[in-house]
Amino acid sequence: MEHQETAAITSADITRTKKYSPSIRLWHWSNAVIITGSLLTVLVNSTVLKPWANARLISDKLKEKGINVSDDQTRSAAFVLSDKVWAIHTYLGYVLVALLVFRIVIELFGLADKTLIGKIKAAKRSFLSTKENRIANRNEMLIKMLYILFYILLILMAITGLALAFSDNIPALKQMHFIREVHEFTMYLVLGFIIIHIVGICIGERKRHKGIVSDMINGGWV
Incomplete structure (x- = not known):
């Protein structure tokens, strides 16, 4: 009997996976x-x-x-x-660009259920297929889609930042004065997202998503 219980626990542990991969x-x-x-x-x-x-x-x-x-x-x-x-x-901008490329690689070659697109699809399936917790499932799907907007902003900030960094060597870029304005405006949008993100985490920790921060540190379990 004890052997069977141990085997059951071991089997359950094997099926558990981390919410967030080490690379993420x-x-x-x-x-x-x-x-x-x-x-x-x-x-x-x-x-x-x-x-x-x-x-x-x-x-x-x-x-x-x-x-x-x-x-x-x-x-x-x-x-x-x-x-x-x-x-x-x-220099920090160059590192940010490298990290953005790294994130794209993770999205393209990571496990399907761990990628952002995979999580959005899973949230959409839950929203459409189950009548229970529809509001929570809808909110989860919207939050994941908001992250797509964040990545778009990061890409835009990276492109405009690189354009500004190399404008002294490329005369055509130096004439495009709007690039700086787009870069600065995008920075404010990213800052706004960060504030919303932190507020959302604080609310989640107090309500139904306890342990969000610790999960992002140790990976969490699903």
């Missing part, structure tokens, strides 16, 4: 770190290291010491600091 978890947390770092560089350059404000500050401080410099010299000094931060922003 690696991508998720790496992506979170890189996007956070990228947004921080934008925040720093638009506040603490804002070139025009710092140029006036440098000029005023030098005048207090009896040193007279031209506006061009103070602007150059202010932009040196800003440019260093933008350089970090660019």
Whole structure:
């Protein structure tokens, strides 16, 4: 009898699978770190290291010491600091592009039931085939589809970011001033998604999806 119970438990363990694969978890947390770092560089350059404000500050401080410099010299000094931060922003952008390619590879070659498209199809089947929990199944399907929008935004941000990074070497790109505007606008949309994502996680942890964060760390079980 004991042997049969042990065999049953072992059999049950074999059929259990992780909700999130190691590759998805690696991508998720790496992506979170890189996007956070990228947004921080934008925040720093638009506040603490804002070139025009710092140029006036440098000029005023030098005048207090009896040193007279031209506006061009103070602007150059202010932009040196800003440019260093933008350089970090660019390198983080390259990593973000690499992570995006990695995510696409996971989607194309991962297990069908673990891919985003596979999960959307599963949620759709549950919504259409069962009358129980229809609202929950519908919400699950909509949330998964919202992630598709997020990936589209990431792709758009990556493309425009690369265009800006190589604009000095490609004259045609330098003339397309709208690229910067699209890149900045997309960044705000991504930031909005992140806020919604965090709020959604907090709500889920308090209600019917407890353990979301821990599942993304250790993989969870289904």
